[in-house]
Amino acid sequence: MGLKKGIRFITLKSVGQYINFLSYVRPQKAVELSYALFSQPRIGRLYKESLPEILKNTETETFHHNEHYFQTYTWKGNETKILLVHGWESNASRWQKTLPHLQKSGSTIIAIDAPAHGQSSGKEFNVPLYAEFINKAVEKYQPTIIIGHSIGGAACVYHQYLFPNTSINKMVILGAPSDLKTLIDNYVSMLSLNTKMFSLLENRFLSHFNFRIEDFSGQKFASKFNVSGFIAHDTSDDVVAFEEGKKIASSWKNSQFIETKGLGHGMHDDELYEKVIDFLFKDSELLSS
Incomplete structure (x- = not known):
């Protein structure tokens, strides 16, 4: 693992730990943060x-x-x-x-x-x-x-x-x-999120898009x-x-x-x-x- 990848790996893990911690004390905040990380691209903009x-x-x-x-x-x-x-x-x-x-x-x-x-x-x-x-x-x-x-x-x-x-x-x-379930599972394991976070994310998709994660299937x-x-x-x-x-x-x-x-x-x-x-x-x- 190169240095850059290593640093990214560490940051992802610590972000995941922070989100897991939040899931107990401020679940709403935990969902917002994890969903934002999942849905906001960091590159790709054009001017x-x-x-x-x-x-x-x-x-x-x-x-x-x-x-x-x-x-x-x-x-x-x-x-x-x-x-x-x-x-x-x-x-x-x-x-x-x-x-x-x-x-x-x-x-x-x-x-x-x-x-x-x-x-x-x-x-x-x-x-x-x-x-x-x-x-x-x-x-x-x-x-x-x-x-x-x-x-x-x-x-x-x-x-x-x-x-x-x-x-x-x-x-x-x-x-x-x-x-979509494959993408969410990958994301959850990449950040090592707890099962509570998975169900919180699941509810977020249901309330915003009106579909269950497992129903969204090509x-x-x-x-x-x-x-x-x-x-x-x-x-x-x-x-x-x-x-x-x-x-x-x-x-x-x-x-x-x-x-x-x-x-x-x-x-x-x-x-x-x-x-x-x-x-x-x-x-x-x-x-x-």
Whole structure:
């Protein structure tokens, strides 16, 4: 364990001990703190003055949704539209390596910034809100294809479950978690939180989002899908376990599962992208170049 990792490990453990202590004396405070740690990204913000090159020459649009706003970036092409949905502590620029592959198809490509990421508003990230952002963008742009990475993939799956009848007919899900319970369990064990904290967190999700942690499952959601899906996950993913991708694919009737090796969580790979393009366009006349 390197020094930096070691220090982070120690701080996580001591933060966990502090939260466990609070759970007895000030449970409400303990929940707020543990939920904030779980839901507030530390990196991934973007500033208009210093946008990454890849986002500079795009058409941008800011959407307002209740008290929130979110940002989209468009690379103009033909009528076929692809919506890109990034993951945790990231932003729309994470698609830099993906873009050239998708642009070969001539499609119009739109990338979105998640809640509390990129140029979107807020401090807190959560999947239900992300799904609402996605829905506003889908209504506006009418994409036929959606591609999600990591928790962005989970948000795409949840969006499809909530809004089954949109313009979307093909989905690509890369390195995505299936079950919220897996994420919470990982978080709880990372901080060594006590069982009391687990049930306090469980109640927090129930009261704020109106679902039980174990009901929030990509595997369950995907069992209702009619759209066709391409799910890929890497065996060496150390952020989201390989099993999670398999879970999502297992109940999705019209889907294919691709196992990759050695790509890690990022999933950037020319060969994989060729397979994605094949899945998206092989039956169409769009690639008649």
